[in-house]
Amino acid sequence: MLEIIVISIIGVAALAYLIYFFICEPKKENMCAGCPYTAGCNKNRKGIKKA
Amino acid sequence: MGEKEITIALAGNPNSGKTTIFNNLTGMRQHVGNYPGVTVEKKTGVVEYKGYRINVVDLPGTYSLTAYSEEEIVARNFIVNERPDVVVDVIDTSNLERNLYLAVQLMELNAPLVLAFNMVDVARKAGKIINTELLSELLGVLIVETIGSKGVGSQELLEAVIKTVNTGIKKKVEIKYGDEVENEIARIMAVLEEQKIPTFNFSIRWIAVKLLEQDADIIEKIKKEAGEKYQDIEKVVNSSINHITSIMRNTPEVIIADARYGFIKGALMESYKEVTREEMDRSGVEPDKSEKFDRILTSKISGIPIFLLIMWLMFQFVFTLGKYPVGWLEIGFEKIGVLIGNIITHDLIRSLIVDGIIGGVGGVITFTPNMILLFLAIAILEDSGYMARAAFVMDRVMHKIGLHGKSFIPLIIGFGCTVPAYMGSRILENKKDRLVTMHINTFMSCGARLPVYVLFAGVFFPAIAGNVIFSIYLIGVIMAIIMARVLRATRFKGESEPFVMELPAYRMPTFKGLFIHTWERTWMYLKKAGTIILAMSILIWILFTFPVIGDNYSRDYNSQIEEAELLYSSGEITADEYDNTISEIEAKMAGERLEYSSAGRIGHFLEPVFKPLGFDWKMSVATVSGIAAKEMIVSTMGTLCSIEDSDVLSTSEGAGEESGSLKEALGKDYTPLVGYNFMLFTLLYFPCASAMAVFRKEAGTKEMLFQMGYTLLLAWTVSFLVFQIGSLFI
Numbered sequence: 095m096l097e098i099i100v101i102s103i104i105g106v107a108a109l110a111y112l113i114y115f116f117i118c119e120p121k122k123e124n125m126c127a128g129c130p131y132t133a134g135c136n137k138n139r140k141g142i143k144k145a
Numbered sequence: 146m147g148e149k150e151i152t153i154a155l156a157g158n159p160n161s162g163k164t165t166i167f168n169n170l171t172g173m174r175q176h177v178g179n180y181p182g183v184t185v186e187k188k189t190g191v192v193e194y195k196g197y198r199i200n201v202v203d204l205p206g207t208y209s210l211t212a213y214s215e216e217e218i219v220a221r222n223f224i225v226n227e228r229p230d231v232v233v234d235v236i237d238t239s240n241l242e243r244n245l246y247l248a249v250q251l252m253e254l255n256a257p258l259v260l261a262f263n264m265v266d267v268a269r270k271a272g273k274i275i276n277t278e279l280l281s282e283l284l285g286v287l288i289v290e291t292i293g294s295k296g297v298g299s300q301e302l303l304e305a306v307i308k309t310v311n312t313g314i315k316k317k318v319e320i321k322y323g324d325e326v327e328n329e330i331a332r333i334m335a336v337l338e339e340q341k342i343p344t345f346n347f348s349i350r351w352i353a354v355k356l357l358e359q360d361a362d363i364i365e366k367i368k369k370e371a372g373e374k375y376q377d378i379e380k381v382v383n384s385s386i387n388h389i390t391s392i393m394r395n396t397p398e399v400i401i402a403d404a405r406y407g408f409i410k411g412a413l414m415e416s417y418k419e420v421t422r423e424e425m426d427r428s429g430v431e432p433d434k435s436e437k438f439d440r441i442l443t444s445k446i447s448g449i450p451i452f453l454l455i456m457w458l459m460f461q462f463v464f465t466l467g468k469y470p471v472g473w474l475e476i477g478f479e480k481i482g483v484l485i486g487n488i489i490t491h492d493l494i495r496s497l498i499v500d501g502i503i504g505g506v507g508g509v510i511t512f513t514p515n516m517i518l519l520f521l522a523i524a525i526l527e528d529s530g531y532m533a534r535a536a537f538v539m540d541r542v543m544h545k546i547g548l549h550g551k552s553f554i555p556l557i558i559g560f561g562c563t564v565p566a567y568m569g570s571r572i573l574e575n576k577k578d579r580l581v582t583m584h585i586n587t588f589m590s591c592g593a594r595l596p597v598y599v600l601f602a603g604v605f606f607p608a609i610a611g612n613v614i615f616s617i618y619l620i621g622v623i624m625a626i627i628m629a630r631v632l633r634a635t636r637f638k639g640e641s642e643p644f645v646m647e648l649p650a651y652r653m654p655t656f657k658g659l660f661i662h663t664w665e666r667t668w669m670y671l672k673k674a675g676t677i678i679l680a681m682s683i684l685i686w687i688l689f690t691f692p693v694i695g696d697n698y699s700r701d702y703n704s705q706i707e708e709a710e711l712l713y714s715s716g717e718i719t720a721d722e723y724d725n726t727i728s729e730i731e732a733k734m735a736g737e738r739l740e741y742s743s744a745g746r747i748g749h750f751l752e753p754v755f756k757p758l759g760f761d762w763k764m765s766v767a768t769v770s771g772i773a774a775k776e777m778i779v780s781t782m783g784t785l786c787s788i789e790d791s792d793v794l795s796t797s798e799g800a801g802e803e804s805g806s807l808k809e810a811l812g813k814d815y816t817p818l819v820g821y822n823f824m825l826f827t828l829l830y831f832p833c834a835s836a837m838a839v840f841r842k843e844a845g846t847k848e849m850l851f852q853m854g855y856t857l858l859l860a861w862t863v864s865f866l867v868f869q870i871g872s873l874f875i
Contacts, residue, residue: 104683
């Protein structure tokens with residue numbers, strides 16, 4: 095029973111993380127991380143530093 | 146009376162024939178000399194033309210707008226402070242590259258510009274052919290051909306001036322100075338904005354560039370305005386200069402100048418025909434090293450074969466060199482699995498860690514050496530300046546499919562990761578160009594798909610794995626070309642807008658630069674393994690484990706095992722026969738156990754869709770899990786194989802035994818045709834959820850759904866044909 099509880103908690107946490115990642119992450123400003131055109135990009139006027 | 150007044154400034158390199166043009170326009174007779182520096186201070190004249198009173202100001206001749214000389218500062222300040230309606234840059238056509246440097250700087254100043262290509266007769270005689278119409282479109286400025294000595298083109302020049310006054314700047318062209326410099330420009334811009342520093346009619350970006358170039362005039366002005374606040378700005382600027390210098394082994398000033406020349410070179414590559422080799426030899430002009438390389442690397446004949454050869458070598462390098470550390474990591478993870486399996490006594494927790502986490506995440510981390518090598522190869526190609534050439538070479542192909550070669554830049558970025566590739570498509574101003582580029586970018590196989598190829602090619606084609614992986618990438622490129630053509634002819638009809646492709650000078654990549662660029666991407670890969678892949682692996686394991694089959698096996702396997710044990714102990718079967726029997730029973734139990742799980746049920750539900758492609762339910766589940774992240778395909782297969790071989794959830798004893806090899810399992814379950822087909826399907830169907838989220842953000846929900854729909858349909862159709870036709874022969 096204890097095993098099932100532990101696995102349930104881990105499972106819910108994993109699911110919550112994925113939901114957070116796929117829903118919240120694209121809304122973040124640092125979505126431009128990795129893009130070589132970040133600095134001069136029209137959609138990034140604030141000049142966010144590339145990660 | 147009722148006359149409109151226009152002020153034009155004549156700028157140009159010393160000895161470009163600027164004063165002659167001035168005299169032609171104004172009818173004045175300023176002294177003209179056949180040596181630089183005739184115009185030492187600005188002179189003015191007036192011309193009446195078509196109801197306009199045009200004041201012509203002849204600025205001192207300058208090679209650039211940096212603050213090296215008083216002439217340069219005079220010219221620059223006049224353009225910025227007096228804001229002439231049009232700046233006419235007089236270009237010595239026979240020395241285009243050098244003369245256009247000033248034009249590029251004027252464009253950076255956002256000055257309304259007209260280019261007078263002077264002495265075109267001399268250039269033509271020297272066999273230099275310029276497509277001024279195309280160059281004009283590329284640079285976003287009007288170009289007028291003039292022969293100052295004969296007074297040719299003066300009227301056309303005035304027409305162009307009036308047109309520019311009435312229409313404004315045709316197209317704003319922004320020159321990019323490369324990744325490292327652009328980041329630092331953004332940093333400096335941020336601090337200038339933060340400190341609310343006045344920009345003296347210049348754009349803030351221009352000021353940031355000048356600070357990086359250490360322009361004495363601008364530094365002085367800012368020092369004066371900012372007072373104490375200048376210290377903060379100076380700190381950021383110095384740190385930016387040091388950062389760029391340490392990575393690029395050159396000062397920002399040189400890098401920026403190189404980028405401007407790269408821009409010019411790119412524009413001229415498109416619109417300027419080089420003199421023939423014979424003529425070159427006759428004139429005794431020796432091409433520089435960069436030109437020598439370009440003649441081979443961007444040649445119409447050898448350009449594409451060399452590009453393909455470099456790509457082929459890259460995948461040989463990635464696979465051949467990578468397989469040794471990958472093997473060591475595999476052994477390492479296997480040993481960790483066994484160790485943890487022996488320590489943890491709770492069956493489910495042990496299975497979660499060993500089969501779910503180590504099998505899933507470990508399976509992905511195992512391929513890190515391949516990723517490091519791939520990213521290193523991409524960094525070498527980028528930093529050396531070859532990637533820009535590759536884009537240029539592909540330009541001809543891209544034009545044929547209705548796109549500009551510049552589209553190939555985001556496509557090349559797509560070899561690393563599709564997310565920045567989608568965002569990189571923003572460089573294309575035309576919406577249709579951008580959308581087509583984004584829609585075909587999915588076929589440029591991203592790094593996350595590489596583990597799938599390495600795994601399957603290694604299992605089914607061990608002797609020619611590098612070639613097989615190369616073929617998959619090549620099919621991706623070919624598919625991108627075909628689909629671009631199709632999309633251009635259907636949903637996105639229209640001509641592509643021309644752009645300038647910057648061709649930076651060849652540079653020996655620095656170790657630091659290569660390390661940083663490789664590490665940035667590798668870290669993103671590892672971070673993904675530790676976050677999304679970990680979370681997904683846990684969920685996949687749960688889906689593969691629950692509901693637990695318990696006693697719901699279709700047969701009484703325990704009795705069969707007991708029976709086999711009795712037969713063995715009574716000596717009726719040999720040890721080998723006993724082992725085989727037990728293995729068979731356990732395999733059947735594992736199969737039933739997995740099929741009973743939620744994932745098994747989902748897989749069976751999807752199986753009819755994938756069966757015509759040769760995929761079983763396990764591959765169906767792996768394909769679906771790949772939507773979260775492409776590495777999940779390997780991770781899912783790893784978890785599946787690990788659970789299948791693990792005894793912990795069965796009713797038999799012997800928990801914690803070493804997991805069987807994923808490669809062995811794949812080799813046993815599938816044929817090379819299915820393996821290759823699976824790689825093809827992985828290549829062609831839409832990229833991961835993160836990429837799709839970015840796609841939606843960039844292009845909207847409708848386009849995202851179109852992307853998902855058409856790539857799925859294409860992947861299914863191609864895989865169907867390959868499997869069905871392949872089955873006839875194999």
